[in-house]
Amino acid sequence: MQEIRYELTKTPKKKPAPGDSLPFGTIFTDHMFVMDYTEGTGWHDPRIVPYAPLQLDPAAMVLHYAQESFEGMKAYRTPDGSIQLFRPEKNAARFQSTHERMCMPVVPEQDFVEAIKALVKVEKDWVPTLPGESLYIRPFCIATEAHLGVKPSETYQFIIICCPVAAYYKTGLNPVKIYVEDKYVRATPGGTGYIKCGGNYAASLISQETAEKLGYSQTLWLDGVERKYVEEVGSMNCFFKIDGTVYTAPTVGTVLPGITRMSCIELLKKWGYTVSVDRLPIADVMKAGKAGKLEEVFGTGTAAVISPVGELRYEGEVARINGGKTGALTQKLYDTLTGIQWGKLPDDMGWTTKVC
Amino acid sequence: MQEIRYELTKTPKKKPAPGDSLPFGTIFTDHMFVMDYTEGTGWHDPRIVPYAPLQLDPAAMVLHYAQESFEGMKAYRTPDGSIQLFRPEKNAARFQSTHERMCMPVVPEQDFVEAIKALVKVEKDWVPTLPGESLYIRPFCIATEAHLGVKPSETYQFIIICCPVAAYYKTGLNPVKIYVEDKYVRATPGGTGYIKCGGNYAASLISQETAEKLGYSQTLWLDGVERKYVEEVGSMNCFFKIDGTVYTAPTVGTVLPGITRMSCIELLKKWGYTVSVDRLPIADVMKAGKAGKLEEVFGTGTAAVISPVGELRYEGEVARINGGKTGALTQKLYDTLTGIQWGKLPDDMGWTTKVC
Numbered sequence: 001m002q003e004i005r006y007e008l009t010k011t012p013k014k015k016p017a018p019g020d021s022l023p024f025g026t027i028f029t030d031h032m033f034v035m036d037y038t039e040g041t042g043w044h045d046p047r048i049v050p051y052a053p054l055q056l057d058p059a060a061m062v063l064h065y066a067q068e069s070f071e072g073m074k075a076y077r078t079p080d081g082s083i084q085l086f087r088p089e090k091n092a093a094r095f096q097s098t099h100e101r102m103c104m105p106v107v108p109e110q111d112f113v114e115a116i117k118a119l120v121k122v123e124k125d126w127v128p129t130l131p132g133e134s135l136y137i138r139p140f141c142i143a144t145e146a147h148l149g150v151k152p153s154e155t156y157q158f159i160i161i162c163c164p165v166a167a168y169y170k171t172g173l174n175p176v177k178i179y180v181e182d183k184y185v186r187a188t189p190g191g192t193g194y195i196k197c198g199g200n201y202a203a204s205l206i207s208q209e210t211a212e213k214l215g216y217s218q219t220l221w222l223d224g225v226e227r228k229y230v231e232e233v234g235s236m237n238c239f240f241k242i243d244g245t246v247y248t249a250p251t252v253g254t255v256l257p258g259i260t261r262m263s264c265i266e267l268l269k270k271w272g273y274t275v276s277v278d279r280l281p282i283a284d285v286m287k288a289g290k291a292g293k294l295e296e297v298f299g300t301g302t303a304a305v306i307s308p309v310g311e312l313r314y315e316g317e318v319a320r321i322n323g324g325k326t327g328a329l330t331q332k333l334y335d336t337l338t339g340i341q342w343g344k345l346p347d348d349m350g351w352t353t354k355v356c
Numbered sequence: 357m358q359e360i361r362y363e364l365t366k367t368p369k370k371k372p373a374p375g376d377s378l379p380f381g382t383i384f385t386d387h388m389f390v391m392d393y394t395e396g397t398g399w400h401d402p403r404i405v406p407y408a409p410l411q412l413d414p415a416a417m418v419l420h421y422a423q424e425s426f427e428g429m430k431a432y433r434t435p436d437g438s439i440q441l442f443r444p445e446k447n448a449a450r451f452q453s454t455h456e457r458m459c460m461p462v463v464p465e466q467d468f469v470e471a472i473k474a475l476v477k478v479e480k481d482w483v484p485t486l487p488g489e490s491l492y493i494r495p496f497c498i499a500t501e502a503h504l505g506v507k508p509s510e511t512y513q514f515i516i517i518c519c520p521v522a523a524y525y526k527t528g529l530n531p532v533k534i535y536v537e538d539k540y541v542r543a544t545p546g547g548t549g550y551i552k553c554g555g556n557y558a559a560s561l562i563s564q565e566t567a568e569k570l571g572y573s574q575t576l577w578l579d580g581v582e583r584k585y586v587e588e589v590g591s592m593n594c595f596f597k598i599d600g601t602v603y604t605a606p607t608v609g610t611v612l613p614g615i616t617r618m619s620c621i622e623l624l625k626k627w628g629y630t631v632s633v634d635r636l637p638i639a640d641v642m643k644a645g646k647a648g649k650l651e652e653v654f655g656t657g658t659a660a661v662i663s664p665v666g667e668l669r670y671e672g673e674v675a676r677i678n679g680g681k682t683g684a685l686t687q688k689l690y691d692t693l694t695g696i697q698w699g700k701l702p703d704d705m706g707w708t709t710k711v712c
Binding site for chain 2: 026
């Protein structure tokens with residue numbers, strides 16, 4: 001990557017004060033990182049500039065054919081006031097995998113991480129200080145060529161924006177009720193379920209609406225071929241503790257390889273748990289629920305870190321999990337991961353990267 | 357719809373002269389139609405304004421979650437110099453169906469058609485005059501709310517842009533070679549295959565690249581569950597004439613209900629052909645090829661109208677169709693449809709709508 005050019009704002013925004021409400025994803029910092037791609041030239045002109053509207057031709061391909069990718073990650077303020085990232089190289093690798101599937105030019109892993117660090121350094125005073133708060137980081141890439149034919153774009157922009165966000169759980173972990181989707185499908189082998197492209201999310205909105213109408217907060221997705229195996233919950237990966245063993249779906253083309261998921265598997269193995277990364281039928285989950293062996297269920301993702309599930313509804317049948325309370329292992333994973341992320345526990349796994 | 361506000365350009369572009377090359381989808385007219393949506397207020401401020409870049413917040417949801425829709429249609433110049441559309445109410449209806457699946461607010465059918473007519477009237481001198489040329493019309497809608505959470509946007513823009521395009525076939529119909537995709541999947545039941553959302557197209561690019569590398573010009577998609585039944589070809593619907601009967605895939609959730617497809621079915625029935633709108637295994641197609649009974653294969657879509665297929669390759673096996681030449685029925689459909697669209701044949705079906 002060329003040297004980053006800095007054009008800093010002359011009119012900084014008023015930062016939220018500690019204790020101010022921080023709604024997720026609507027307050028943006030003063031600057032953004034931008035880098036252009038042109039076929040033949042490659043990636044060029046990396047820059048940190050004031051956060052401002054993008055100028056896009058109405059025929060820009062992202063607006064018609066959704067050639068677009070994104071990542072989600074956070075910067076955490078540690079007790080000594082420094083700022084750190086959590087496994088940013090894993091986001092960089094997944095971003096590359098998304099770009100390969102979407103026929104988009106990859107951003108080198110090192111450039112991806114360097115751009116994030118540079119932007120977070122500039123925005124360091126935007127990283128909030130209260131427990132559980134963080135700076136959410138959104139790298140994304142869009143096809144900008146003005147062309148109505150269906151083909152890969154010849155120009156792109158790679159952009160990073162940031163927003164300070166509140167603690168996901170204000171008063172401790174809070175189990176959610178999950179609706180098992182049996183009509184709509186999120187992903188199928190040969191499709192795009194394993195990458196972070198926009199199309200996956202647009203297609204999922206209708207199921208979220210159905211779940212909410214029924215009083216459930218998220219959707220549990222089944223596989224698209226047999227409609228039989230559990231895959232993801234909302235936009236999180238999903239774990240099931242049944243009779244002592246922990247199950248999670250394999251990421252074989254339809255399930256996003258979550259970085260929190262990966263970290264949970266590594267911690268569970270370190271702690272001596274048997275982790276079965278294999279296809280798990282929803283029927284087995286419901287049966288375990290009836291037999292009192294469905295001990296814990298939780299989602300994993302960057303926003304919530306760990307999201308305990310207290311109830312599952314599938315085809316009219318309901319399974320209550322651990323009396324609707326957060327399980328001990330769910331809590332331990334949450335405490336350990338957030339402890340490492342916010343620098344309150346020693347990072348034995350080598351997962352954090354200091355920014356400043 | 358409120359009354360359309362007109363803000364016409366003071367610096368019109370130089371229009372291409374008859375005979376100038378008109379590459380598809382890169383030359384845009386002087387104006388665009390824009391209408392805004394805000395939750396609570398509804399659609400408002402319909403306007404025809406100079407074609408210009410859109411100002412989009414970097415967090416606009418279309419750029420992250422691909423909440424976006426589009427349509428494709430054409431305005432045709434008839435021998436008497438007037439301008440007409442082809443079944444625009446069918447595009448309006450499909451646009452609504454896309455919006456319902458994408459959790460986007462629908463544009464009333466009448467407003468959709470009125471907006472297109474108003475824009476084409478303003479751009480009437482951009483409708484080209486040589487045989488086979490037309491004005492391609494691209495209505496589309498994008499989620500504009502600046503918000504990083506996954507949920508339907510609260511604001512949208514409905515936009516229409518136009519570009520003059522050349523005749524698809526310069527020297528008569530020209531059969532293409534098609535690669536039957538057996539790795540990637542376009543659509544699956546419960547997904548978005550039956551609507552025109554951006555995500556479908558981004559996901560398809562990689563297969564198009566594979567086909568081109570192998571010397572084929574487009575991909576034939578199989579169903580996503582059994583990988584057995586023919587569905588679409590590239591971004592067209594697909595027809596097979598086998599032993600006198602014409603087959604095309606049903607639009608039951610995975611296949612786009614094409615307006616050219618619908619018109620072909622109606623014409624074929626009128627002409628006394630047996631049309632089987634049912635699932636057709638690729639194995640039967642290849643077997644018919646070997647037995648000399650695969651008489652004709654063609655794609656249908658707005659851009660090419662009818663695209664004859666001269667060769668199919670599936671798992672290393674090749675079927676040649678009609679000696680690689682355009683079949684008689686394919687040619688008749690093409691002549692009839694283009695005759696009606698360009699006003700050279702009487703419109704017995706009531707398919708055309710005069711603009712001016």
